[in-house]
Amino acid sequence: MAERIDVAVIGAGPAGLAAAIAAREQGAERVVIIKRSERLGGLLPQCIHNGFGLLYFGEDMTGPEYERVFMRRAEKAGVEARLETMVLDLGEGREITAASSRHGYMRFRPGAVVLAMGCRERARGTLGIPGGRPSGVLTAGTCQRYVNIEGYIPGERFVILGSGDIGMIMARRLTLEGARVEAVVEIMPWPGGLIRNEVQCLHDFGIPLLLEHTVTFVHGEGRIAGVTVARVDAERRPVPGTERFVPCDCLLLSAGLIPENELSLKAGVELDPVTGGPVVDENRQTRVPGIFAGGNVVQVHDLVDWVSWEAEAAGRAAARFADKGKMPFAGKVRVSPGENVKYVVPQYISGKEDVTLHLRVTRPGRKAALRLGGKAWKRFRSVRPGEMIIEKVPVARLSQFISGGELRVDCGRGETGEEA
Amino acid sequence: MSYAETEVLIIGAGVLGAATARELSRYRVDVTLVEKNVDVGWGITKANVGVVNQGKDTLEFRPEYRRSHLLWRSLAMMEPLCAELDVPFRKVGGWEMCWDMKMKEKLDKLARRTESLGLGKDRFYWYPELKEMEPNVSPKILGGLHDPDIAVVNPVYLTQALVENACDNGVHLMLETEVLDMKAGHHWFEVATSRGDFRARYVVNAAGEWVDKIAAMVGADDFVLFPIKGYVGVLDRRCEGLVNGLVSVLPEEPGDMNIVVPTVEGNLLFGIQLQINRRGDHSTTEHMARKALENARRLVPDISRENVINAFCGFLMLRNYEIGWHECEVGMSGRVPRFINMTIGYPGVSASPGAAAEVVEVLRKDGLKLEPDPKFNPRRKGIPDFSRLSDKEKSELIRKDPRYGHVVCRCETVTEGEIVEAIRRGATTLDGVKHRVRAGMGRCQGGFCGPRVTRILARELGIPESEVTKKGGDSTHLSCRVKDILGKEEGDG
Ligand SMILES: Cc1cc2nc3c(=O)[nH]c(=O)nc-3n(C[C@H](O)[C@H](O)[C@H](O)COP(=O)(O)OP(=O)(O)OC[C@H]3O[C@@H](n4cnc5c(N)ncnc54)[C@H](O)[C@@H]3O)c2cc1C
Helix, strand or coil, X not given: CCCCCCEEEECCCHHHHHHHHHHHHCCCCCEEEECCCCCCCCCHHHCCXXXXXXXXXXXXXXXXXXXXXXXXXXXXXXXXXECCEEEEEEEHHHEEEEEECCCEEEEECCCEEEECCXXXXXXXXXXXXXXXXXXXXXXXXXXXXXXXHHCEECCCEEEEECCCHHHHHHHXXXXXXXXXXXXXXXXXXXXXXXXXXXXXXXXXXXXXXXXXXXXXXXXCCCECCEEEEEEECCCCCECCCCCEEEECCEEEECCCEEECCHHHHHCCCCECCCCCCECCCCCCECCCCCEEECHHHCCCCCCHHHHHHHHHHHHHHHHHHHHHCCCCCCCCEEEEECCCEEEEECCEECCXXXXXXXXXXXXXXEXXXXXXXXXXXXXXXXXCCCCCEEEEECHHHHHHHCECCEEEEECCECCCCCEC | CCCEEEEEEEECCCHHHHHHHHHHXXXXXXXXXXXXXXCCCCCHHHCCCCEECCCCCCCCXXXXXXXXXXXXXXXXXXXXXXXXXXXCEEEXXXXXXXXXXXXXXHHHHHHHHHHHCCCCCCEEEEXXXXXXXXXXXXXXXXXXXXXXXXXXXXXXXXXXXXXXXXXXXXXXXXXXXXXXXXXXXXXXXXXXXXXXXEEEEEEEECCHHHHHHHHHHCCCCCCCXXXXXXXXXXXXXXXXXXXXXXXXXXXXXXXXXXXXXXXXXXXXXXXEEEEECCCCCCCECHHHHHHHHHHHHHXXXXXXXXXXXXXXXXXXXXXXXXXXXXXXXXXXXXXXXXXXXXXXXXXXCCCHXXXXXXXXXXXXXXXXXXXXXXXXXXXXXXXXXXXXXXXXXXXXXXXXXXXXXXXXXXXXXXXXXXXXXHHHCCCCCHHHHHHHHCCCCCCCCCCCCXXXXXXXXXXXXXXXXXXXXXXCCCCECCCEECCHHHHHHHCCC
């Protein structure tokens, strides 16, 4: 594959598709998506529930529907696909090494690269749940694939650890399929996912949500026999005496998503320890020139609509980079998370463009005030870590918030500001 | 009642049983190896840190202990054995470190002893020099003894290779065959297994965690074992390079092991948190996990909780634990003729070649006719490890077999070609694939590749996906086809 490629997009989920389409629309001639499997598209086909596209299309779609629209647009835009191809390495000078059963083993250097590898779920080992090592412990997303794609159900009696969106959605799905969901167990005092999922997937189906509880032990050696569930104290430590045995033949884990950045690390891309994704500027360029990133590889989004938008920005910028051969990192202003703000993306901005800030709060709260550079920007009736806050700030107003090369973002309790 | 007959019955396909089977396969003798699990090497051998011990790490290896001699005998054997069997063997070197001068005195003594035993001359390095070789150990370390000969192997790979080679040379392997009972007769042992009855002239009892229980079936249990559970944590490959070789500190109290060690594959292991425990209970506990991580972080501060991707426990079957943990049991039972016990609490992997050779000699001395088999082939070829091949080799392999271009496990870069080959070599379960080619061993622990490997297993074995198990027995991981569950529910009312 010695031919010239302007923009190579790694990953073909909603982020990859949107980035590639945007790169073409921006004028990049050859845009190639590199994709591991035999078809374009990512995990959306297994997300057969609705709630996709409400923002982007103003229409309530399912995952497969949402993806199909982007697939068609990609085809129309003339995006090329290199299927059944796995990127093994991303090295010096954006050199991509890939292996494929169809195209063999290859190395090439595209004009620009967009990272769109998405994210993965936290596995049992990283959660460190003690106990035996039986079968029947799997992540909610893996379960979703078995049920919705492969047509198998992994158990009949479930406990779900973590109230992430996929876990809650699977609680409903499994109940609909005739399985029993004993409980969704959440260590924090608030659910991890969206309120709409808590209501529509748990409450509407009478599935208990045990807040401030965790699984302290996995029982069984062959097939899982059950779990010990216990209350936790304010330090998230199990409270002795509150343990109880809950029999189950399947434990699903929905306790966090981690941006998939092994390739980024190989390429020397700097990661933000809080988001787990690359440090990016407003163009979604990483600290390595010519490497851009968009979607869940940067930060775990709640809604696919924002994945698409973020990846489009990355795709457009990558096309411009490929055309000019350069683009400075917009690192003039550091965006720094302040009171009750866990992170903000992008981490750097130029201060010379409109910017969309993505942020999450650390703790939930009522009557929170979003302040930029210490000045009131917006008031919220309530904020939750499970719901990303997204704010567009026009360049005209930006300068008044920036001081000393910093844009500080706070979201604590506040009395002043505009009503949300 | 009809019996299957065999000259030598080996109970247990752990590293010791496997090494013995392979050693005996050099001769024209009828050998059967029975293993209760669905795969080989899944006993204590799997729950291991893979260090090829050099017999000098603490004051444990004294000349008066038999296990010292088995280990010393094995020192020169392991590397050539791994080369013959195409098993990765990495000489990484190793450290015994200390925190203070009092501990250093012990290390000095150790170094003198090592030298006087003719086991080489290990040098002491003070921290500033040590730091050059292991830059990430805590600056609170005073210094350490360095042993350049310490190596690492993957004990499960070694066991698989030994068994494959033994079978190529005529040993009968019977999996999922549990020895349930045994009677000692004048000429034969009558052995009841979950797969029918046997008659065996000799029995080699290498049943690991259950070795004394098996011995007790015929009254050959003239030794006492203490099951000590050991906890080991696994770190993400991202931590590769945090230590270059085995890093351990001299125990401040007996049994207080604190090591961090690279594996042949690039992960790091840490532990070994010890605890007396009921046998058969392999569960990890919060306490062990916390202590092990605390210890490891004290030694290598950059190790973090987030990078622990897995953990496991195994049993050290220790003899005479009350007076230390120094002895093994390898040899003819003093009570029952033709019955050989074979167990080494630690370090059974390192001492396996010597122990196997010893058992063969014991058999020969007892009168077993051992004629060399001229057809014996000592060589076995490993499964190609795609991720470690050169560019040219990769291209060629894919051209020959496109399945090597299809990466199934993305954390560990494992291709379909490797998985199919693992199945051809005897993997019948998800863990069987994982412990041969690492699919599912990485940070996502099979979250991504699990469904895909399940599908390949079902296809290659010609079974439905719902019958694929994690590790045999009742460890299915799919319940039934979607919708079938509705029919099942009815019965419960
Ligand atoms: C945490 C830990 C770390 C260690 N680290 C090291 C190290 O770094 N280096 C080193 O050299 N050593 C190490 N050791 C010691 C080493 O692992 C053991 O000495 C060695 O693996 C023992 O091998 P084995 O073949 O005796 O036992 P096993 O591997 O347990 O094999 C016994 C086999 O017998 C089978 N079996 C049992 N009962 C029956 C039955 N009734 N019928 C049929 N089959 C049966 C079992 O299923 C098993 O497969 C470590 C041990 C532990 C626990």
